[in-house]
Amino acid sequence: MKIKVLLVFSLLCTSLFGEIDYRYGFSASFGLPFYSGSGFEDYLDEQESSLSANDVTNNPIIGSSIGLIFEVPLNNKFTAHSELNLVGTGGGYVASFDDETSSHLLSEINLELALFIKYYFGSGETQVYLLGGPQQSYLLLSAEYIQDGSAFDKYDGLDYDFFGLAFGAGVGIEFSLVDHRGFIELRFSHEFTDTFGSSGFKQNYGGFFMGIYPSQGVANE
Amino acid sequence: MAVNLSAQEAELSTEDSDMSAWGSFGLGLAEVAVSNSTLWAFNRYINQSDYGMISLDSMETNLFGSWVWDQDEFSVNHLGHPYQGAIYYSAARSAGSEPWASLLATSFGSLTWELFMETETPSKNDLIVTTLGGASLGEMMYRLSCNLLYDSHGKIEKPGFIRIAGATILSPTTSLNNSLLGSSFHEEVAPVSGWTSIGLGYSKGDIGVDGYGTYSLYQGYSSSFSHHLNYGTPFTKKNSKPYDHFSLQAGVGLYLEQYFLTFYSEGLLKGQPLYSRWNEDAQNSLGVYMHYDFIYNELINLGANSVGFGWQHSQPLGNSWEIDWALHLGMVYMGASDILFLKFNDIYSEAPDYERRTYNLSMGNLLKVSCALDYKEKLFFDWQYKFYNLIIIEEAVPEGGTTGSEFVGDGLFSVRYVIKDPWFVGANVRFYHKQSLYTNDYPDLTEWLWSYSLQAGYTF
Numbered sequence: 020m021k022i023k024v025l026l027v028f029s030l031l032c033t034s035l036f037g038e039i040d041y042r043y044g045f046s047a048s049f050g051l052p053f054y055s056g057s058g059f060e061d062y063l064d065e066q067e068s069s070l071s072a073n074d075v076t077n078n079p080i081i082g083s084s085i086g087l088i089f090e091v092p093l094n095n096k097f098t099a100h101s102e103l104n105l106v107g108t109g110g111g112y113v114a115s116f117d118d119e120t121s122s123h124l125l126s127e128i129n130l131e132l133a134l135f136i137k138y139y140f141g142s143g144e145t146q147v148y149l150l151g152g153p154q155q156s157y158l159l160l161s162a163e164y165i166q167d168g169s170a171f172d173k174y175d176g177l178d179y180d181f182f183g184l185a186f187g188a189g190v191g192i193e194f195s196l197v198d199h200r201g202f203i204e205l206r207f208s209h210e211f212t213d214t215f216g217s218s219g220f221k222q223n224y225g226g227f228f229m230g231i232y233p234s235q236g237v238a239n240e
Numbered sequence: 241m242a243v244n245l246s247a248q249e250a251e252l253s254t255e256d257s258d259m260s261a262w263g264s265f266g267l268g269l270a271e272v273a274v275s276n277s278t279l280w281a282f283n284r285y286i287n288q289s290d291y292g293m294i295s296l297d298s299m300e301t302n303l304f305g306s307w308v309w310d311q312d313e314f315s316v317n318h319l320g321h322p323y324q325g326a327i328y329y330s331a332a333r334s335a336g337s338e339p340w341a342s343l344l345a346t347s348f349g350s351l352t353w354e355l356f357m358e359t360e361t362p363s364k365n366d367l368i369v370t371t372l373g374g375a376s377l378g379e380m381m382y383r384l385s386c387n388l389l390y391d392s393h394g395k396i397e398k399p400g401f402i403r404i405a406g407a408t409i410l411s412p413t414t415s416l417n418n419s420l421l422g423s424s425f426h427e428e429v430a431p432v433s434g435w436t437s438i439g440l441g442y443s444k445g446d447i448g449v450d451g452y453g454t455y456s457l458y459q460g461y462s463s464s465f466s467h468h469l470n471y472g473t474p475f476t477k478k479n480s481k482p483y484d485h486f487s488l489q490a491g492v493g494l495y496l497e498q499y500f501l502t503f504y505s506e507g508l509l510k511g512q513p514l515y516s517r518w519n520e521d522a523q524n525s526l527g528v529y530m531h532y533d534f535i536y537n538e539l540i541n542l543g544a545n546s547v548g549f550g551w552q553h554s555q556p557l558g559n560s561w562e563i564d565w566a567l568h569l570g571m572v573y574m575g576a577s578d579i580l581f582l583k584f585n586d587i588y589s590e591a592p593d594y595e596r597r598t599y600n601l602s603m604g605n606l607l608k609v610s611c612a613l614d615y616k617e618k619l620f621f622d623w624q625y626k627f628y629n630l631i632i633i634e635e636a637v638p639e640g641g642t643t644g645s646e647f648v649g650d651g652l653f654s655v656r657y658v659i660k661d662p663w664f665v666g667a668n669v670r671f672y673h674k675q676s677l678y679t680n681d682y683p684d685l686t687e688w689l690w691s692y693s694l695q696a697g698y699t700f
Contacts, residue, residue: 049277051296079296083281107285113297122359124293128285164293166359169594171290196267197259197421229270231420 042232044088046102048206050226053079054110054125055209058219063112070121072114080111080124082224088232090137100150102133108224109161124164127179127214127222129156133187144195151188154208156222157181178215183222185210196231204228259421265341268332271413272349275327280357291358298359307354309636310363311595318373318534318543318576319501321366325350325374330382331413335421339379339482346378347371365601365636368574373545376507376532378411379483383471385411387429389418430472430484434700435656439464439668441693443495445539447580448686457539462691464493464500474525474552475513482530483507493537493691500537502650504626506530506550506568506608522555531570531606533626535650538587540674540687541599542648543576544628546606560616568608575602575630577646577674581682582638597638602630602646620656620666625649644678654695662699668692 054077067075086104093099111124135152161177191204207225214220259267283292310317328349332342350370354362385407389399399407408415445458472485479485486507493500511527531546548570556562576599583598585591610624630646637643654668669692676685 047274047277049273081280081284081294081296081299083277107281111295111297113295120297122293122295122297124295162288164288164290166290166293171293173288199420 041089041091044090044200044202044230044232046084046086046088046104046202046228046230048084048226048228050082050084050224051079052082052108052110052127052222052224053077054214054220055223056213056219056221058213058217059110059221061219066112066114066123070114072116072121074115076113076115078111078113078122080109080126082106082108082226084131084226084228086131088230090232093136095142096139098137098139100133100135100137100152102131102135104131104133105129105159106131106156106224108222110220110222119168121165121167124166125177126160126162126164127158127177128160129158129183131156135187139193146193147190148193149188149190150204150206151186154185154187156183156185156210158183180213180215182212183210183214184212185222187224189228191228198234200232202228202230202232259336261337261341264336265332265345267417268335268337268342268345269348271331271335271416272328272345273352275324275331275413276349276353276357279324279353283358291360294357294359299356302355302358302362305361307364307367308361309601309633310360310366311597311638312366313597314541314543314576314578314599315536317366317369318541319536321370322373322377322532324353325370325372326378326381326411327374327413328370329375329378330385330411331417333379333382334385334411334414334417339375342378343371343375346374350374365574365576369543369545372530372574373532376505376530376545379507380471380486380488380505381411382414383429383483383486384432384469385414387432387471389414390429428481428484432469432471432700434467434469435664435697436467436700437465437664437666437695437697439466439693439695441691443493443689443691445495445689446687447539448688450684450686452683454686458495458498458689460495462493462495462693464491464691464693466491466695466697474508474511474527475523475554477513479508479511482509485511495537495689495691498538500535502535504531504533504608504650508550509547511550519555522553524554525552526550527552529568529570531568531608533606533628535648535672539689540648540672541576541578542628542674543574544572544606544630545574546570546572548606550608557613562614563611565611566609568606570606570608572602572604572606572628572630575604575628576600577602577628577630577648577676579638579641580676580685580687582640585640592639596640600630600632600638600641600646601636602632604628604630618658620654620658620664622652622654622656625651642678642680642682644676644680646677647673647675649673656695656697658699664695664697664699666695666697668695 063075084104084106086102089101091099106129109126114121133154135150137150140147158181161179163174165172185208187208189204189206193202210222283289328346329342332345388403388407443462448454467490470487474485488505491502506529509528514524529550533544535542550568552566554564578599607627613621628648632643652670656664656666658664672689674687
């Protein structure tokens with residue numbers, strides 16, 4: 020039965036994608052994830068008190084992503100742009116003491132599905148574009164890493180929610196790369212839902228993205 | 241024979257790429273950034289190392305803080321970092337950049353790694369070794385991978401799986417760019433020659449501690465693999481780019497339970513063939529060479545990044561014999577060699593729970609001499625000696641270490657007889673030695689390692 024369902028699904032996909040004009044691509048990003056929101060501000064105050072620190076400050080960590088892109092042109096200016104990304108995100112804070120600091124890194128690895136609308140300015144070999152839309156994230160792994168002087172500790176499994184919803188928007192340039200199309204992009208996303216429970220933690224990711232559409236021409240020819 | 245390629249001059253051919261120089265440089269920089277990100281992602285997500293847990297705070301601290309002499313282990317700093325730099329360099333080169341632009345991209349990769357991609361304090365020696373050792377190793381890896389992928393006119397040879405796999409292992413980014421850029425970018429290649437052999441023999445190692453006597457450490461049967469390669473020839477005016485000619489020797493030895501890795505290379509940066517009106521059969525070449533060398537085993541460790549002058553000579557002796565010799569004199573701008581007392585303390589006693597180097601960082605000089613005689617390309621006699629005089633950098637002495645001087649040498653005498661072209665059998669005697677003259681309370685050391693082996697291999 021399962022085989023039949025898969026077969027029918029495959030045939031449907033084949034017939035659907037056989038009809039429409041689409042292209043696929045690969046992307047990678049390097050960014051600054053951080054937490055914000057009133058809940059996180061309160062959390063930092065609590066940490067300052069509980070750690071007896073002189074100061075506790077928000078410390079964006081370094082994140083990254085790799086992903087697949089699937090894009091369908093809607094007309095000669097707009098495309099529907101979807102992405103499936105594996106994203107290393109999270110946030111952190113630094114506690115300052117008299118003569119040393121303690122760095123706390125809250126790490127999440129999420130699977131993220133983004134559905135964007137993309138608008139191209141002009142036409143030709145090099146095109147500037149804007150994109151934006153909702154992003155769903157699904158938590159795969161989480162951990163906290165603490166660097167306290169020379170001591171390094173890891174605590175697995177933060178009590179984070181499995182599902183998150185965010186809005187992402189960016190601006191980029193698409194260009195020809197020999198037989199392929201390449202792009203570089205600046206993008207920012209902000210989470211609507213709380214990272215866990217009703218904590219008031221909001222996940223943010225500001226990143227530099229780049230990628231390639233292999234040998235398939237421009238999106239809005 | 242060491243350097244006799246004059247009959248097969250390099251046929252150089254570079255066709256215009258579809259990309260501009262800036263486009264190539266930009267693509268190279270992007271690949272350097274991807275390379276850094278990939279290595280960081282491994283440290284951060286797979287290995288989950290403390291030094292991979294970077295943040296905005298760690299970047300700011302490194303950017304505005306002072307630089308140090310790194311305390312990482314020898315293999316990381318003198319094998320790993322040059323390889324990391326070689327990936328940067330070959331990424332830029334295979335994206336179409338010229339050697340000097342690729343060196344710039346390598347320094348960008350190394351600098352950004354030190355400042356931003358680790359929580360560790362940025363270190364001076366890492367920047368030097370990654371950039372210059374990486375450029376040296378990277379150009380060789382790039383050239384050899386091109387040699388597998390392209391013919392002598394720079395055309396794609398439609399290489400088979402073995403060639404693609406070999407090129408990818410040598411230089412992953414060259415294969416990547418070959419796939420990405422296709423036929424739009426061609427690189428010159430030059431012929432290679434050399435020999436590869438395996439050997440079985442007997443080895444013996446001694447340590448003499450001044451005032452205490454001599455101790456035998458290793459004694460027993462050994463096996464080895466050696467690879468000697470010459471790329472291009474120094475005896476041509478066609479050499480226009482750095483490393484249009486280079487030589488390298490790589491070796492892996494197993495002595496009892498000890499491994500022994502060696503790597504020596506000399507790359508021609510700029511050279512001039514010289515002709516003699518009194519000896520028209522002789523070929524001479526004088527040039528500036530870059531060297532990246534290391535010895536890595538439990539007894540003797542050496543890392544040396546150097547630049548200097550080299551003189552190569554080739555001449556027939558009558559109708560049957562030919563002689564090749566080479567002389568290199570250079571400055572070691574970043575050397576490293578182990579402090580045996582700290583090293584053995586960490587192995588056999590108790591290592592500290594914090595990072596502390598077991599080797600010195602140094603500067604100094606090198607001397608490389610070699611002589612090769614061949615009889616009708618049937619019988620070969622090779623003699624080589626490499627010598628490093630290293631002065632320990634005082635401000636880089638690790639905790640518990642010492643200042644002073646170190647002298648490291650590697651000598652080889654071998655005989656090869658071609659039984660059926662290209663196969664040969666032979667024998668060799670090899671010795672490594674190191675003298676350490678320390679200025680503090682440590683006694684001076686003398687280390688020797690002898691190896692006698694029978695060889696079998698083939699010439700290419």
